[in-house]
Amino acid sequence: MSRESALVNADWVEQHLDDPKVVLVEVDEDTTAYDKGHIRGAIKLDWTTDLQDQVRRDFVNKAQFEALLSDRGVANDDTVVLYGGNNNWFAAYAYWYFKLYGHQDVKLLDGGRKKWELDSRELTADATSREKTSYTATEQDLSIRAFRDEVVAAIGTQNLVDVRSPDEFAGRLLAPAHLPQEQAQRAGHIPTAANVPWSKAANDDGTFKSDDELKEIYTEAGVDWNKDTIAYCRIGERSSHTWFVLKEILGEENVKNYDGSWTEYGSLVGVPIALGDEPGLPEGQSA
Amino acid sequence: MCGATEGGLSLDGVDVKKEAIIQGQVTKGGEPVGTAYVRLLDRTGEFTAEVPTSATGHFRFFAGPGEWTLRTLAPQSEPVDSKVTAATGVIAEVAVTL
Numbered sequence A: 001m002s003r004e005s006a007l008v009n010a011d012w013v014e015q016h017l018d019d020p021k022v023v024l025v026e027v028d029e030d031t032t033a034y035d036k037g038h039i040r041g042a043i044k045l046d047w048t049t050d051l052q053d054q055v056r057r058d059f060v061n062k063a064q065f066e067a068l069l070s071d072r073g074v075a076n077d078d079t080v081v082l083y084g085g086n087n088n089w090f091a092a093y094a095y096w097y098f099k100l101y102g103h104q105d106v107k108l109l110d111g112g113r114k115k116w117e118l119d120s121r122e123l124t125a126d127a128t129s130r131e132k133t134s135y136t137a138t139e140q141d142l143s144i145r146a147f148r149d150e151v152v153a154a155i156g157t158q159n160l161v162d163v164r165s166p167d168e169f170a171g172r173l174l175a176p177a178h179l180p181q182e183q184a185q186r187a188g189h190i191p192t193a194a195n196v197p198w199s200k201a202a203n204d205d206g207t208f209k210s211d212d213e214l215k216e217i218y219t220e221a222g223v224d225w226n227k228d229t230i231a232y233c234r235i236g237e238r239s240s241h242t243w244f245v246l247k248e249i250l251g252e253e254n255v256k257n258y259d260g261s262w263t264e265y266g267s268l269v270g271v272p273i274a275l276g277d278e279p280g281l282p283e284g285q286s287a
Numbered sequence B: 001m002c003g004a005t006e007g008g009l010s011l012d013g014v015d016v017k018k019e020a021i022i023q024g025q026v027t028k029g030g031e032p033v034g035t036a037y038v039r040l041l042d043r044t045g046e047f048t049a050e051v052p053t054s055a056t057g058h059f060r061f062f063a064g065p066g067e068w069t070l071r072t073l074a075p076q077s078e079p080v081d082s083k084v085t086a087a088t089g090v091i092a093e094v095a096v097t098l
Helices: A010-015 A062-072 A085-100 A112-118 A148-154 A166-170 A211-220 A238-249 A261-265
Strands: A022-026 A079-083 A106-109 A159-162 A229-232 A255-257 B020-028 B037-041 B047-052 B058-063 B066-073 B080-086 B091-097
Touching (some): A022 A085, A079 A085, A079 A112, A085 A106, A085 A112, A085 A238, A085 B047, A148 A159, A148 A261, A159 A238, A211 A238, A229 A238, A229 A261, B020 B066, B020 B080, B037 B058, B047 B058, B058 B066, B066 B091, B080 B091
Parallel strands (some): A079 A106, A229 A255, B020 B091
Antiparallel strands (some): B020 B058, B037 B066, B066 B080
């Protein structure tokens, strides 16, 4: 992948508003944002109800994903363009999700909803209806999804990139203050992880920084480009943003998103944890 | 917008004594700007949080004590930076004029 194949800009979207094979999909943390106004023709995916199993902590399965996209009118050969608020956090998460289930042509709108709004481009509250389809997903592509055992095995050997804020990384905070739920039992980070907050990869308007700037940011943070990489955050959405940067924009191979992230790792019994601003030693700390 | 009150957003249910609150309103030509984004940057200029303004132009952060910068972005306006000091138990009010 590359910047050219994974990203589109707002002009491109405006030129394709009436293209029936281009499906705009809005995914927000604030799931009411779409209802107040969205890009004309866009459908909405609710990350809490549409993309997560409602009983166990996991994604919807292949059959559920197929039913969801069929119902919303997404076809296998459609170009899916994702965008959303929060600098595209949840849109990037959905992008990764579409890739996980094998959708071929999926792109992210650079800058997401914020850039679109700041450009004073048109939003509408009009409902979108698309003909139902018969969508077929592939089995999950586990080359882009990391599970806890792989993460523990990666300590001290692979790149672990913790994309949370420095205070969450150090263990001074467990979650952003406006989201008190879903907390882990312990604070801190996975030993040897580099802390590169997701926001370093984005400009003020939400667009991604240039390839050269991005390379420099991760290199400076200690990412070894010859090693495989696992990105994580708190619940796996901010790390999708960084996964997108490393895998889809910079074209690095072997980059996984650990969607269990800190809410899983910080609740595991017996795994090492590092506190403070430094990556720490593989064995972590104990007190 | 939900719970908006005169002078700002509702603080019902928030223990103000424990929080270092930064809040305010974004206006342009005396009119509230409900389409702005306010970014909270720490004392090193590092991004910490971002919120869209309410329909009445209001915004709020639960920051920590210390020096912060608010960077306000809005359509057809240049970004505006405002310095603010937050302290626990105090509500720091910031009027941002575009």
